[in-house]
Amino acid sequence: MYEAFWKSAGAAADISIASWTSLSYFSDVTNLCWFLEPQLAHQIRRLHRLVGNAVAGEDRFIIVGTGSSQLFQAALYALSPPDAAEPMSVVSLAPFYSTYPPLTDYLRSPLHKWAGDASKFAGDRYIELVCTPNNPDGSIREAVLCSGEGKTVHDLAYYWPQYTPITHPADHDIMLFTLSKTTGHAGSRIGWAVVKDRAVAKRMIQYIELNTIGVAREAQLRAAKILQLVSDGYESPNPDKEMKLFDFGRQKLAARWHKLTEAVQASGIFTAPSFEPAFCNFTGDVSENLPAFAWLKCEKEEVEDLESYLKEKGIMVRGGSRFGKEARYARVSMVDHDEAFDLFVQRLAAMS
């Protein structure tokens, strides 16, 4: 979805890396997170300040990861006591991101285990994952559990102005972000965590040291450049070329949500969530929630498995059961290539 935007950026957005640079494991020996490139840390803080979506000043630890999945695992590792008799329960309100359960359990670590829908959880020892705006349904969320011993991890991958109104600077213990959802650069595998507590940050860093001994420096350098261009587009705009990433993303998503809503109405057999507009501090205007996914429900009684039903019609989606909900739900990507998206809405509209 973002390719056209970055094509328009031209050669000024290229990066060049000399063969004799960035040889060492270490990016900054003075930083607790010794594998974090200083210019990336700077651009991350600068962008959060510009957008106003998260408190990420010098009194917060920035930890870079090989994508936010690695940081998710680092957070579980950091928040699970190494010597507890029972694994930490990891929960999230359904529908929850379908990758949380396998990421928690694939090594069958006794440190933590997936315990399903947070609304059905009883107990004090847990890690609650709060994804907001939520993948898959775009809802705006807060933690549903509340206990002195409970911990939260906020997955804010989609808390950017192209997807949702920025209503306040988030300020939680552990907040996860990812370049892939911010700017489209999924292949760089760059995520970052903003962490309040030093001991937690230290354990997360230790996980990344063991898991991959840091994060590719080339990818960090490119991420720094990309984030710099995003901030520059608003803070030092070029009069000859408008480079406003979030505006580009919003326009694209607004047009797609318009098409999707029409297709849903034309078919008459689906419903999609609708959202109240809200005032966005970043745009200075009331704006829509335009999630990166549409969470469709099929209202046709006989369709119990929407994933299979749509597959027969040539539409690839992820079914509701993977997100802890009924199979008559399915998640559809709103951030695919133009052609793929247009084909999808055509096929959807033709159904009845």
Next chain:
Amino acid sequence: MYEAFWKSAGAAADISIASWTSLSYFSDVTNLCWFLEPQLAHQIRRLHRLVGNAVAGEDRFIIVGTGSSQLFQAALYALSPPDAAEPMSVVSLAPFYSTYPPLTDYLRSPLHKWAGDASKFAGDRYIELVCTPNNPDGSIREAVLCSGEGKTVHDLAYYWPQYTPITHPADHDIMLFTLSKTTGHAGSRIGWAVVKDRAVAKRMIQYIELNTIGVAREAQLRAAKILQLVSDGYESPNPDKEMKLFDFGRQKLAARWHKLTEAVQASGIFTAPSFEPAFCNFTGDVSENLPAFAWLKCEKEEVEDLESYLKEKGIMVRGGSRFGKEARYARVSMVDHDEAFDLFVQRLAAMS
């Protein structure tokens, strides 16, 4: 150690990456390892063919990892049955690389557990790690265990001509390599595995999908360029500028080993392993084993903890007990910066 070499490479060795490229998670949807850049796979195969250190043709799977530590973990995951009653025992002949035990056990996965020195292991179900030339002592090794149910992982990080004579193309089930030891680019976090069996390759890829959803594409692109320059240096040499990485590395290491041997003799209280020269198929000559580490033993009766003893003299080493041996041994890096290495040998020679 390699910085001077790459500085001499000049601008031809730089890479440039445009902002709109490599956006997607996918590097090659036609490959089982869908996150592997095709040009990196090509340059890996080309270099192994040139050097003759490993069988890595089209009938072998190449899997890229975020450093070889990630591939090590992927191999453990792939070789440990998901439903076994007991964890797989992971062993290696002492002295073994000190990071193997924590990498096996840090998540306390019931899939596998560290079981120590391979020479003391009794049982049929195991994964034997064979590091050759060995970290820390530079010895040339083969598997010491042999059972129908046993598996091996060959860590060939140092099986390159700057460190050791290339006596044959290695051809094992799983072979691990890393850019950091091949060319000095540790910060890129690029490792690769050469794997025979499709099912094992598939499980390793699945691990990397879950762990980090692939490997940074920028780092892969730079690695491809770096490896290309190494092969070009031998296959299409530039008459104006000699760029022979392995020759550079050998000269450097030979000079350092000479200095170290002198210092060891001057002190009179240490011994270091000595190796028989062997014919190297790559250089076409008899050559020395020049390990990336020196494995020192202190012959002074009263020195029981060599790490602490050297620390007092301002020499930082890793003590023998971390490698499964007596504390009167210690591992010293031979691939540090020139200044650090020279200071170390001066201090060593002055001891008695």
